[in-house]
Amino acid sequence: MxxxxxxxxxxxxxxxxxxxxxxxxxxxxxxxxxxxxxxxxxxxxxxxxxxxxxxxxxxxxxxxxxxxxxxxxxxxxxxxxxxxxxxxxxxxxxxxxxxxxxxxxxxxxxxxxxxxxxxxxxxxxxxxxxxxxxxxxxxxxxxxxxxxxxxxxxxxxxxxxxxxxxxxxxxxxxxxxxxxSNPLRPAYQGQPVGLDTAEPTPLNWTEFPGGIVRIGHSGEGYSWDNELPSHDALVQPFKLANRLVTNAEWLAFMEDGGYATPTLWLADGWSAVNREGWESPLYWERSDGGWSQMSLQGLLPVAHAEPVTHVSYYEADAFARWAGKRLPTEFEWEVAANSTSKQMEKSQGVLRPQRSDASQGAGPKQLFGQVWQWTASAYLPYPGYRPPAGAIGEYNGKFMVGQHVLRGSSCATPSGHSRATYRNFFYPHQRWQFLGLRLAAEVE
Missing domain, CATH: 1.20.120 (Four Helix Bundle (Hemerythrin (Met), subunit A))
Incomplete structure (x- = not known):
């Protein structure tokens, strides 16, 4: 869109x-x-x-x-x-x-x-x-x-x-x-040298205490109007995965029948699976007994440690249920992003999500510069939101229905658009952007 x-x-x-x-x-x-x-x-x-x-x-x-x-x-x-x-x-x-x-x-x-x-x-x-x-x-x-x-x-x-x-x-x-969609599978960007055969880094969790938190843009510098106004919100204690869900984990979901188990899916999501014939992320295809994925660098073998991408909200939600976890709310994601100094983590000029770097230490990683991350939050106006006057007010407010919020930024996002308050949004069936996920859960 x-x-x-x-x-x-x-x-x-x-x-x-x-x-x-x-x-x-x-x-x-x-x-x-x-x-x-x-x-x-x-x-x-x-x-x-x-x-x-x-x-x-x-x-x-x-x-x-x-x-x-x-x-x-x-x-x-x-x-x-x-x-x-x-x-x-x-x-x-x-x-x-x-x-x-x-x-x-x-x-x-x-x-x-x-x-x-x-x-x-x-x-x-x-x-x-x-x-x-x-x-x-x-x-x-x-x-x-x-x-x-x-x-x-x-x-x-x-x-x-x-x-x-x-x-x-x-x-x-x-x-x-x-x-x-081209059978020649052309590459927009030169292919990488060698295949990344690394396995994913361990999945760990960071706990956050919750409470009354400040959400939204402070007003200093540039923002879109859907980041405003800044307001207080109640967040319950939660924990967030330290990295994004990987291709290896998604393969396990597929091999366990994730796309064939209706109890994992929202009703509209299950309808989409059957209507569209989904059995893997967008741009994945079977080749030589394994899986390959079309990228801006051409058709490449699926790298286990890289973040899964080109998945819909329906798929992200089903995966989270399969894993016994859930997607974070957009407020939880913003709390986590504000707790760390980590910002852009993408390899400069590489238009493909990169694997997590274990050397970055504890706490949430891959918040920015890899994939936009689906949240559990519907795309709605903040309390007190007013669209700008005139034609330019059509740019945002009228889309605040039927879509879900994504946070972070992708490997294709200009750096100035990577901030903790930025709200991206797409319809729950859409997949063609760099869309992925990280898991969240309640604190027991």
Whole structure:
């Protein structure tokens, strides 16, 4: 799905710069923010660089979107939310693009059906690149001006940066979905040297006392509006696994008939198993008497010690029941994340979850940078939540029904999106993202 995570930037003074003109202070958006903006814009192009023109057009499923569409949509976002309201002389690149590249903003007009984005052979990729340059040039003109609403433009640019970074992760997972459907099993990234034959590190538990805890973003720095407002919550004593569930443990679940035992499954989950024919995580396939998994590095043998990924909420919940444990609530996960200084743990540039490192000592590991972790919590607003005004308020609040919260971040997540309060969310049947789990239990 297009990732609908809500938007609310909290600008601070580091995002603006002042100069003296006509005896008074004239203010423009800071050079640091401008640099981050165009670094983000360039990184999207870098992610698309290994792809052919044909790769960029095709849509692997109704949930996924073509690379070309991602590149155009994030550009459309800047055009409609920053340039059109704040740059008086801005010239629309193509009026038809509002229909082609709107995602779900009802207040901004009708849009091309999501399941048919892969049919948009026109505009061509070359025209989309020209669109990006047109908008980038206009953004530079906007940010160079001293007569703009500095705070509002800063807020919108921050939102646009974070929005494009979210689509960078989606771009990668949608490429994986595309390449996994190709019988040639192409690799997006070079394959690793040698096979990781290590066994999982021991599974240990960390106990947490519970009590009244503070949940949500403090308001310092950037946050999405679904992380707000910060509020008190009651958490009962609990314990959390020190690492993520591994492929070896998932294989044991499969070999014990986990996908064939209805008593392990929620009713909707069991229906999904039978309707979709699930018998393993997404992208797993039998080969040479064992299992392989499609990855951004191509088709690789399933490595026992690596975290299991591409599993739905239904599968995660069934595994937890089979293990005699449960999934943590999102509040429990946040308490655990706030108890440790461990942050990003992914190997730089490796777009595949990595095994746990026993040398990191006690306490929860793999909180960030491996897989998004399913929680037992429905995706709901925090007490006192109010969506932002206007079209941008559609980005999040209207999705707060029927989905489940995931915490952490994945091997494809930009580093600025890894924080203890970040709330990701997907429907319980969805699997094509880097989705995994860790176990929790009551303190006996």
């Amino acid at each position: 297009e990732h609908p995570a809500a938007e609310k930037a909290t600008p601070n003074q580091s995002n603006v710069s002042s100069s003296q003109a006509d005896g008074g202070a004239s203010v423009r958006v800071s050079e640091a923010l401008e640099a981050r903006l165009f670094e983000t814009r360039q990184h999207s192009l870098d992610l698309a660089e290994p792809l052919s023109a044909e790769d960029m057009v095709v849509q692997a499923s109704d949930d996924a979107s073509p690379t070309k569409w991602h590149l155009a949509h994030v550009t459309w976002f800047f055009e409609n939310f920053a340039l059109r309201p704040h740059l008086a002389d801005y010239r629309i690149f193509d009026d038809n693009f509002n229909y082609c590249f709107n995602s779900y903003y009802e207040t901004l007009g009708p849009r091309h059906p999501r399941p048919k984005r892969g049919l948009l052979t026109r505009p061509t990729s070359e025209k989309v690149f020209a669109y990006r340059k047109h908008v980038d040039d206009a953004l530079r003109r906007l940010l160079a001006r001293n007569d703009i609403d500095r705070d509002e433009v800063t807020r919108l640019i921050e939102i646009g940066i974070n929005h494009e970074q979210q689509h960078q992760e989606l771009l990668l997972t949608d490429i994986l979905a595309l390449f996994a």
